[in-house]
Amino acid sequence: MAMRAAAAAAAARGGLGRRVFSTFNFAPPPNPAAAAAPPQAEPSTNLFVSGLNKRTTTDGLREAFSKFGEVAHARVVTDPVHGYSKGFGFVRYTTLDEAAEGIKGMDGKFLDGWVIFAEYARPRQPRPPPGENGAPPSPRY
Template sequence: MALRAAAAIAAAQPSSRGLLRLLSSRSAYPPSTTAAVFARQAVEPKSSVFVSGLNKRTTSERLLQEFSKFGEVVRTRVMIDRTGCSKGYGFVQYATIEEAAKGIENMNGKFLDGWVIFVEYAKSIPEPRQQCPRHLRQ
Protein backbone atom coordinates (compact mmCIF):
# COMPACT_ATOMS: atom_id res chain seq x y z
CA MET A 1 0.00 0.00 0.00
CA ALA A 2 2.77 2.43 0.91
CA LEU A 3 4.54 1.54 -2.32
CA ARG A 4 1.48 2.53 -4.37
CA ALA A 5 1.19 5.87 -2.54
CA ALA A 6 4.87 6.66 -3.18
CA ALA A 7 4.47 5.79 -6.87
CA ALA A 8 1.36 8.00 -7.15
CA ILE A 9 3.20 10.95 -5.53
CA ALA A 10 6.21 10.50 -7.82
CA ALA A 11 3.95 10.37 -10.88
CA ALA A 12 2.13 13.56 -9.82
CA GLN A 13 5.34 15.59 -9.44
CA PRO A 14 6.88 16.85 -12.69
CA SER A 15 10.40 15.72 -13.41
CA SER A 16 13.16 18.30 -13.50
CA ARG A 17 13.67 17.65 -17.21
CA GLY A 18 9.97 18.23 -17.93
CA LEU A 19 9.95 21.40 -15.84
CA LEU A 20 13.05 22.65 -17.65
CA ARG A 21 11.42 21.92 -21.00
CA LEU A 22 8.27 23.76 -19.92
CA LEU A 23 10.18 26.85 -18.80
CA SER A 24 12.47 27.01 -21.82
CA SER A 25 9.80 26.48 -24.48
CA ARG A 26 8.78 29.36 -26.68
CA SER A 27 5.33 30.77 -26.41
CA ALA A 28 2.87 30.21 -29.23
CA TYR A 29 1.58 33.76 -28.77
CA PRO A 30 3.08 36.80 -30.48
CA PRO A 31 5.08 39.23 -28.33
CA SER A 32 3.11 41.72 -26.29
CA THR A 33 2.55 45.20 -27.68
CA THR A 34 2.72 46.78 -24.22
CA ALA A 35 6.43 47.37 -24.69
CA ALA A 36 5.64 49.54 -27.68
CA VAL A 37 3.08 51.48 -25.66
CA PHE A 38 5.60 52.30 -22.94
CA ALA A 39 8.42 53.18 -25.35
CA ARG A 40 9.50 56.81 -25.17
CA GLN A 41 7.82 58.83 -27.83
CA ALA A 42 9.74 61.41 -29.81
CA VAL A 43 9.01 64.91 -28.55
CA GLU A 44 9.22 67.88 -30.84
CA PRO A 45 12.06 70.26 -29.97
CA LYS A 46 11.17 73.33 -27.94
CA SER A 47 13.03 75.85 -25.85
CA SER A 48 12.03 74.25 -22.55
CA VAL A 49 13.85 71.17 -21.23
CA PHE A 50 12.95 68.66 -18.52
CA VAL A 51 15.65 67.70 -16.01
CA SER A 52 15.19 64.56 -13.89
CA GLY A 53 17.35 62.77 -11.34
CA LEU A 54 18.08 65.92 -9.36
CA ASN A 55 19.58 65.81 -5.90
CA LYS A 56 17.07 66.84 -3.23
CA ARG A 57 19.34 69.77 -2.34
CA THR A 58 19.59 71.15 -5.89
CA THR A 59 17.96 74.57 -6.21
CA SER A 60 16.64 76.58 -9.14
CA GLU A 61 19.63 78.90 -8.76
CA ARG A 62 21.99 75.94 -9.13
CA LEU A 63 20.20 74.86 -12.31
CA LEU A 64 20.54 78.39 -13.64
CA GLN A 65 24.25 78.38 -12.84
CA GLU A 66 24.94 75.09 -14.63
CA PHE A 67 22.63 75.42 -17.64
CA SER A 68 23.49 79.04 -18.44
CA LYS A 69 26.88 77.82 -19.73
CA PHE A 70 25.13 76.65 -22.91
CA GLY A 71 22.91 79.62 -23.69
CA GLU A 72 20.61 82.30 -22.36
CA VAL A 73 18.36 80.83 -19.69
CA VAL A 74 15.00 82.56 -19.36
CA ARG A 75 13.72 80.64 -16.33
CA THR A 76 14.53 77.64 -14.13
CA ARG A 77 12.27 75.83 -11.72
CA VAL A 78 12.83 72.88 -9.41
CA MET A 79 9.51 71.28 -8.54
CA ILE A 80 8.77 70.96 -4.82
CA ASP A 81 6.10 69.17 -2.81
CA ARG A 82 3.82 70.57 -0.09
CA THR A 83 6.50 70.27 2.55
CA GLY A 84 9.00 72.31 0.52
CA CYS A 85 11.23 69.35 -0.40
CA SER A 86 12.40 68.86 -3.97
CA LYS A 87 10.61 66.24 -6.04
CA GLY A 88 13.84 65.47 -7.91
CA TYR A 89 12.97 67.09 -11.22
CA GLY A 90 12.68 70.53 -12.75
CA PHE A 91 12.54 72.63 -15.91
CA VAL A 92 14.93 74.97 -17.68
CA GLN A 93 13.64 77.37 -20.32
CA TYR A 94 16.13 78.69 -22.86
CA ALA A 95 15.69 81.67 -25.17
CA THR A 96 15.99 79.55 -28.35
CA ILE A 97 15.55 75.95 -29.43
CA GLU A 98 19.21 75.74 -30.52
CA GLU A 99 20.39 76.68 -27.03
CA ALA A 100 18.05 74.07 -25.55
CA ALA A 101 19.53 71.42 -27.85
CA LYS A 102 23.01 72.44 -26.76
CA GLY A 103 21.99 72.21 -23.10
CA ILE A 104 20.52 68.73 -23.59
CA GLU A 105 23.57 67.53 -25.48
CA ASN A 106 26.03 68.78 -22.88
CA MET A 107 24.15 68.04 -19.63
CA ASN A 108 22.36 64.74 -20.27
CA GLY A 109 23.99 61.99 -18.23
CA LYS A 110 26.29 64.38 -16.34
CA PHE A 111 26.74 64.70 -12.58
CA LEU A 112 25.09 67.61 -10.81
CA ASP A 113 25.51 67.87 -7.04
CA GLY A 114 26.68 64.25 -6.93
CA TRP A 115 23.75 62.76 -8.85
CA VAL A 116 23.44 61.76 -12.51
CA ILE A 117 20.83 63.91 -14.24
CA PHE A 118 18.82 63.21 -17.38
CA VAL A 119 17.81 66.03 -19.69
CA GLU A 120 15.28 65.95 -22.54
CA TYR A 121 12.83 68.25 -24.28
CA ALA A 122 9.84 69.07 -22.10
CA LYS A 123 6.54 67.56 -23.19
CA SER A 124 3.44 69.66 -23.65
CA ILE A 125 0.60 69.08 -21.25
CA PRO A 126 -2.51 68.24 -23.26
CA GLU A 127 -5.48 70.46 -22.56
CA PRO A 128 -8.21 68.66 -20.62
CA ARG A 129 -11.26 67.81 -22.65
CA GLN A 130 -14.36 69.66 -21.65
CA GLN A 131 -16.88 67.13 -20.45
CA CYS A 132 -20.19 67.98 -18.95
CA PRO A 133 -21.57 65.87 -16.09
CA ARG A 134 -23.84 62.98 -17.01
CA HIS A 135 -26.90 64.54 -15.51
CA LEU A 136 -26.51 67.54 -17.84
CA ARG A 137 -26.16 65.51 -21.03
CA GLN A 138 -29.24 65.28 -23.18
Protein backbone atom coordinates (compact mmCIF):
# COMPACT_ATOMS: atom_id res chain seq x y z
CA MET A 1 0.00 0.00 0.00
CA ALA A 2 1.16 3.45 0.75
CA MET A 3 4.28 2.27 2.58
CA ARG A 4 5.16 -0.17 -0.13
CA ALA A 5 4.75 2.47 -2.74
CA ALA A 6 6.91 4.88 -0.81
CA ALA A 7 9.67 2.31 -0.38
CA ALA A 8 9.54 1.40 -4.00
CA ALA A 9 9.72 5.03 -4.96
CA ALA A 10 12.71 5.57 -2.67
CA ALA A 11 14.46 2.57 -4.13
CA ALA A 12 13.76 3.78 -7.60
CA ARG A 13 15.31 7.09 -6.70
CA GLY A 14 18.50 5.32 -5.86
CA GLY A 15 18.12 5.31 -2.09
CA LEU A 16 18.99 2.58 0.41
CA GLY A 17 17.70 -0.18 -1.73
CA ARG A 18 20.20 0.39 -4.46
CA ARG A 19 22.09 -2.82 -5.03
CA VAL A 20 23.76 -3.39 -8.30
CA PHE A 21 25.07 -6.92 -8.61
CA SER A 22 26.47 -7.00 -12.00
CA THR A 23 26.95 -4.12 -14.23
CA PHE A 24 29.11 -3.29 -17.12
CA ASN A 25 29.72 0.11 -15.68
CA PHE A 26 33.30 0.11 -16.67
CA ALA A 27 33.51 3.65 -15.54
CA PRO A 28 34.88 5.67 -18.42
CA PRO A 29 37.96 7.27 -16.92
CA PRO A 30 37.00 10.90 -16.88
CA ASN A 31 40.23 12.58 -15.94
CA PRO A 32 39.78 16.17 -16.98
CA ALA A 33 42.39 17.05 -14.39
CA ALA A 34 45.04 15.02 -16.15
CA ALA A 35 44.11 16.60 -19.45
CA ALA A 36 43.95 20.09 -18.00
CA ALA A 37 47.05 19.80 -15.83
CA PRO A 38 49.79 17.87 -17.57
CA PRO A 39 52.81 17.09 -15.41
CA GLN A 40 54.97 19.14 -17.68
CA ALA A 41 53.86 22.60 -18.57
CA GLU A 42 54.00 23.81 -22.11
CA PRO A 43 57.25 25.26 -23.33
CA SER A 44 58.22 28.65 -22.13
CA THR A 45 61.43 30.52 -21.53
CA ASN A 46 60.90 30.05 -17.82
CA LEU A 47 62.25 26.96 -16.10
CA PHE A 48 61.43 25.42 -12.77
CA VAL A 49 64.42 23.78 -11.19
CA SER A 50 64.03 21.50 -8.21
CA GLY A 51 66.24 19.19 -6.22
CA LEU A 52 68.76 21.88 -5.48
CA ASN A 53 71.27 21.66 -2.76
CA LYS A 54 70.27 23.98 0.05
CA ARG A 55 73.45 25.94 -0.32
CA THR A 56 73.08 26.35 -4.05
CA THR A 57 72.54 30.02 -4.61
CA THR A 58 71.06 32.12 -7.36
CA ASP A 59 74.51 32.66 -8.76
CA GLY A 60 75.33 28.97 -8.76
CA LEU A 61 72.08 28.27 -10.54
CA ARG A 62 72.76 30.88 -13.17
CA GLU A 63 76.32 29.72 -13.71
CA ALA A 64 75.22 26.15 -14.22
CA PHE A 65 72.42 26.99 -16.64
CA SER A 66 74.30 29.66 -18.54
CA LYS A 67 76.30 26.90 -20.19
CA PHE A 68 73.29 26.17 -22.36
CA GLY A 69 72.09 29.64 -23.17
CA GLU A 70 71.83 33.17 -22.02
CA VAL A 71 70.18 33.25 -18.64
CA ALA A 72 67.98 36.30 -18.45
CA HIS A 73 66.95 35.60 -14.89
CA ALA A 74 67.73 33.15 -12.16
CA ARG A 75 66.41 32.81 -8.67
CA VAL A 76 66.72 30.32 -5.90
CA VAL A 77 63.66 30.53 -3.72
CA THR A 78 64.58 31.21 -0.15
CA ASP A 79 62.58 31.56 2.99
CA PRO A 80 62.32 35.27 3.67
CA VAL A 81 62.67 34.98 7.45
CA HIS A 82 65.21 32.20 7.82
CA GLY A 83 67.04 33.02 4.65
CA TYR A 84 67.63 29.42 3.72
CA SER A 85 67.03 28.00 0.31
CA LYS A 86 63.86 26.07 -0.21
CA GLY A 87 65.71 23.78 -2.57
CA PHE A 88 64.20 24.94 -5.81
CA GLY A 89 64.41 27.88 -8.09
CA PHE A 90 63.68 29.35 -11.47
CA VAL A 91 65.73 30.10 -14.51
CA ARG A 92 64.58 32.19 -17.42
CA TYR A 93 66.30 32.14 -20.77
CA THR A 94 66.03 34.72 -23.47
CA THR A 95 64.63 32.29 -26.04
CA LEU A 96 62.53 29.15 -26.07
CA ASP A 97 65.31 27.33 -27.84
CA GLU A 98 67.75 28.06 -25.06
CA ALA A 99 65.19 26.98 -22.51
CA ALA A 100 64.85 23.64 -24.28
CA GLU A 101 68.61 23.25 -24.36
CA GLY A 102 68.79 24.16 -20.69
CA ILE A 103 66.34 21.43 -19.79
CA LYS A 104 68.07 18.84 -21.94
CA GLY A 105 71.42 19.88 -20.56
CA MET A 106 70.59 20.20 -16.89
CA ASP A 107 67.64 17.93 -16.12
CA GLY A 108 68.83 14.97 -14.09
CA LYS A 109 72.34 16.36 -13.75
CA PHE A 110 74.30 17.09 -10.63
CA LEU A 111 74.62 20.49 -9.09
CA ASP A 112 76.51 20.82 -5.85
CA GLY A 113 76.17 17.12 -5.27
CA TRP A 114 72.43 16.86 -5.82
CA VAL A 115 70.50 15.59 -8.79
CA ILE A 116 68.43 18.45 -10.03
CA PHE A 117 65.31 18.50 -12.16
CA ALA A 118 64.64 21.12 -14.75
CA GLU A 119 61.30 21.55 -16.43
CA TYR A 120 59.14 24.27 -17.86
CA ALA A 121 57.69 26.46 -15.20
CA ARG A 122 53.97 26.92 -14.94
CA PRO A 123 52.53 30.36 -15.38
CA ARG A 124 52.86 32.21 -12.16
CA GLN A 125 50.01 32.83 -9.79
CA PRO A 126 48.10 36.05 -10.42
CA ARG A 127 49.84 38.95 -8.84
CA PRO A 128 48.42 40.02 -5.50
CA PRO A 129 46.65 43.34 -5.88
CA PRO A 130 48.75 46.13 -4.41
CA GLY A 131 47.55 47.37 -1.06
CA GLU A 132 46.60 50.98 -0.55
CA ASN A 133 49.31 51.76 1.96
CA GLY A 134 52.73 50.41 1.28
CA ALA A 135 51.93 48.65 -1.95
CA PRO A 136 54.08 45.51 -2.10
CA PRO A 137 56.64 45.79 -4.86
CA SER A 138 55.67 43.78 -7.88
CA PRO A 139 58.13 41.16 -9.11
CA ARG A 140 60.69 42.86 -11.30
CA TYR A 141 61.42 41.41 -14.63
